Amino acid sequence: MTTTRFHAPERLDEAIRLLAADDEARPLAGGQTLVAMLNADLLSPSQIISLHRIAALKGIEKRSDGSVRIGAMTTHAGLARSDVLRDGHRLLAQAAGRIGHEAIRNRGTIGGAVAHGDPSADYPPALVALDAVIEAVGPKGKREIPASDFFQGFLTTALGQGEIVAAIILPPSLNQARxxxxxxxxxxxxxxxxxxxxxxxxxxxxxxxxxxxxxxxxxxxxxxxxxxxxxxxxxxxxxxxxxxxxxxxxxxxxxxxxxxxxxxxxxxxxxxxxxxxxxxx
Ligand SMILES: Cc1cc2nc3c(=O)[nH]c(=O)nc-3n(C[C@H](O)[C@H](O)[C@H](O)COP(=O)(O)OP(=O)(O)OC[C@H]3O[C@@H](n4cnc5c(N)ncnc54)[C@H](O)[C@@H]3O)c2cc1C
Known part of the structure; x- marks a missing residue:
């Protein structure tokens, strides 16, 4: 039987350090996919790194240039009812509101869904249509990856070893769109x-x-x-x-x-x- 160690760091750099040091470690967000995979014995990570206590991954913020930064730990339900997402950006809220059912939307997060890279999921087409950018943070620092480059294949994304999705950024331009x-x-x-x-x-x-x-x-x-x-x-x-x-x-x-x-x-x-x-x- 494999023993899995559980960590719940408060700092993003600590989570990155733990993940980068062990390619069998996995981040835990809402657990709606990860826990189902553990239950089905599809995964047996050596370490689980919970992202729940990391303040830097939380919140939805409208920035002075009109862009919106959505922390990776924002739940689907939080996104669906957010009044920060207005006008054209409501597309993402609409997609969030169509995910699974209420229990899934209350626990599942945009960061977890995006990192999982399921081609039938609701966020990927919405993020591509909105020209969104994925903010990834890893051992080499931060990088911004256009959604159109981020999704690379079935359950395959541009994330590298030790990198996590920190936020999703919606540019201001498509806020004017219908x-x-x-x-x-x-x-x-x-x-x-x-x-x-x-x-x-x-x-x-x-x-x-x-x-x-x-x-x-x-x-x-x-x-x-x-x-x-x-x-x-x-x-x-x-x-x-x-x-x-x-x-x-x-x-x-x-x-x-x-x-x-x-x-x-x-x-x-x-x-x-x-x-x-x-x-x-
Ligand atoms: C019954 C059911 C119905 C569903 N229906 C839909 C649906 O209709 N549409 C839809 O789009 N989705 C659906 N989902 C999936 C749901 O949206 C999940 O919430 C989502 O895929 C994973 O998000 P999570 O926060 O729960 O991530 P977790 O389960 O915690 O993690 C998922 C994966 O991403 C990794 N991960 C988590 N957070 C990060 C991060 N910030 N950076 C890097 N890696 C990370 C984990 O290690 C794991 O590999 C459904 C799920 C269930 C169980």
Missing amino acids: THYEKFARVEGDFATVSVAVALWRGGVRIALGGVGPVPVRSAEAEAELQAGQLSDAAINDAGALLVAASDPLDDVRGSADYRRRLIPRLVKRAIRAAQAKDAR
Whole structure:
């Protein structure tokens, strides 16, 4: 039987030191994924480093340049009801409110979800659509990684040994956008079969899909088509087809690859029309 040591440091540098010194150590956030993996014997870490007492990982703060910094230990429920996230940034709150069910949202954190890198999770497409940046801290210091580079494959992220997600930063620019998060799941509380995050602003469109590839899927051609076609029905249909071509879905318990391809154009249209219906800025 493996013995696991438990630590609950109060300082971020102490957590980093413990993690960097042992590649079998794991950080613990909300435990909604980690504890399930321990219970299923999928992991047996030598050390668990709880992040709960580290003040530097907490809080949602609007900064003077209009960007928003979300501490990694912010729960999904805290994010969903935050009044710091306004206007276009509500996209992330909307995605947080669609995660699992209440018990999961009360414990699970944005840092844990992002670090886990599940391609069917709700945050990855929303973060890509909002041009978010992941603030990672490790033994070599702090670095900022664009969300579009952070998610690298199935359960694979850009985090290196000993690095943790410290915060998520939403840039001010897309706060002006009209945004919407559309999720299709088999039942309420499940991961997405397909999800669509949309941001529309004067002169630009961004769409990121979840659940249809190992990382969030975008198509520059689809976004150009939507912009040139001024979001007409024809342009949305063409963009939907381009996004289907850019996707790489799997067959799994949440739906076949073919079913997912059929969902994409419908959900894209629904998401764009819902974003347009929000107040213009
Ligand atoms: C029944 C159920 C339904 C769910 N439904 C959904 C859903 O619909 N949509 C969705 O998106 N998610 C869903 N989830 C996952 C949920 O969002 C989890 O909260 C999330 O994946 C992990 O967050 P956590 O804070 O609990 O992290 P933990 O379980 O504590 O950790 C997860 C992993 O990340 C690592 N980690 C934790 N924090 C950090 C950090 N700051 N830096 C680096 N590594 C870190 C851990 O070592 C572990 O490997 C569901 C989970 C369950 C159990």
